Amino acid sequence: MKASTPTDLGRELVRFFEEFLPGQRGLSPNTVRSHRDAMLLLLQFASADAKRPIERLQVSDFTTERVAAFLNHLEVDRGNSIATRNARLGAIHVFARFLASRRPEALGTLQRVIALPYKRGAREVPVEYLERIEIDAVLKSIDRSSALGRRDYVLFALMFNTGARVQEALDLRRRDVRLDSPPQIRLTGKGNKVRLCPIWPVTVKLLRAFIDELPVPEGDPADALLFTNARGRPLTRFGVRYLLRRYVAAASQEVPSMRDKSIHPHSLRHSTAIALLKAGVDFATISQWLGHAGLNTTMRYARADIDLKRQAISQVFPDALTPPRGGRFQPDGSDLVGWLRRM
Structure with a gap:
C-alpha cells in the first residue's frame, strides 16, 4: 500500500520538533514535549473543526479564528486555567513565528496569530497534592x-x-x-x-x-x-x-x-x-531536591498547605489555638499523531 503524501503542515511540524526546537532553540526534551502537547491538542481541535483527519490539515488551516476558538475551547470545554491557556498560546506563538520564516505566503495570517494576546487575570493555580x-x-x-x-x-x-x-x-x-x-x-x-x-x-x-x-x-x-x-x-x-x-x-x-x-x-x-515542608526541611534544600530554578517556585508550597498555615497561626496566637493539656517519524503523513505522542 502506497504511503500518503505528507501535507505542508505535516512537513513543517517535523522540522519544528526535530530541528528547530532542539537544535536552533536549544530547548530541553521536557520543554519540547510541552510544546508537543500544545500542538497535539490544537491539531485535534482543528481536525474536528475542519472535519478532516489531522493528516490532511494544511498550513492554511492554521487561522487566527481557529486558534482563538481553540483557546476558548481550552477554558470552556476542557476547564483549563488561564495560566494553562496562556502556556498553550505561548507554544502556538513559537510555532507561528517558525512558520512565518518559512511560509511568507501565509505571513499575514500568521502575524495575526502571533498578535493573539495572553489573557490577563491569571491567578496562581492551587497546588493539588496528596496527603x-x-x-x-x-x-x-x-x-x-x-x-x-x-x-x-x-x-x-x-x-x-x-x-x-x-x-x-x-x-x-x-x-x-x-x-x-x-x-x-x-x-x-x-x-x-x-x-x-x-x-x-x-x-x-x-x-x-x-x-x-x-x-x-x-x-x-x-x-x-x-x-x-x-x-x-x-x-x-x-x-x-x-x-x-x-x-x-x-x-x-x-x-x-x-x-x-x-x-x-x-x-x-x-x-x-509538602511532606518535606511539614517535616521541617528548609526551602533551600527542598529547592535543590526538586531541581527548582529558584526559591520563588518552592515558596508556593508554603502558601498551599493549610496545615502549615495553622502552624503559623498557632505561633502567633498560641493561647487561642493550643488546646488544654491532657489530651523519528518518517514524514509520509500517515501517523502524525502517533509520532507526536511518541516524542
Whole structure:
C-alpha cells in the first residue's frame, strides 16, 4: 500500500520538533514535549473543526479564528486555567513565528496569530497534592501480583520519594540508580541539569527486587531504561497519567477526600514538597531536591498547605489555638499523531 503524501503542515511540524526546537532553540526534551502537547491538542481541535483527519490539515488551516476558538475551547470545554491557556498560546506563538520564516505566503495570517494576546487575570493555580493517607490508598490500590502492577508500584513510590518530574522518572536508566550506601538516584531535569536524590531504605528494597525481576536487556545493561511498557518500549507521560487516574479512582472508594481533587502525575511531586515542608526541611534544600530554578517556585508550597498555615497561626496566637493539656517519524503523513505522542 502506497504511503500518503505528507501535507505542508505535516512537513513543517517535523522540522519544528526535530530541528528547530532542539537544535536552533536549544530547548530541553521536557520543554519540547510541552510544546508537543500544545500542538497535539490544537491539531485535534482543528481536525474536528475542519472535519478532516489531522493528516490532511494544511498550513492554511492554521487561522487566527481557529486558534482563538481553540483557546476558548481550552477554558470552556476542557476547564483549563488561564495560566494553562496562556502556556498553550505561548507554544502556538513559537510555532507561528517558525512558520512565518518559512511560509511568507501565509505571513499575514500568521502575524495575526502571533498578535493573539495572553489573557490577563491569571491567578496562581492551587497546588493539588496528596496527603499521606491518600498516598497510601493509591499505592494499596495497585495489584502487585503482576509484573506490570509491581512496575507501577515502584514507579509511583519512587516519584513520591524523590519528587521527580514524570519525564525525569521515565528517563531513568539502570546506571542512574545506586542501591549501595549511600543509596541515591541521578535525575536529569530541565535544561539537562543533573541532580542526585537520596532514596529511603524501603525504596531501595523495592528497586532491588524490581531490577532483579527485569528481563536481561540487549546491549549494555546499564543503558537499559528502568520503566517500560508490556512490549518493552518506553513508557509515555500519557500512559503514566492514565495509570495514575485509574489508581486514584480506585483509591477514592476508600478515601473519599480524593474525589474532589484533580490529581495528575505532577501532583506526586507537589506531595513530596509538602511532606518535606511539614517535616521541617528548609526551602533551600527542598529547592535543590526538586531541581527548582529558584526559591520563588518552592515558596508556593508554603502558601498551599493549610496545615502549615495553622502552624503559623498557632505561633502567633498560641493561647487561642493550643488546646488544654491532657489530651523519528518518517514524514509520509500517515501517523502524525502517533509520532507526536511518541516524542
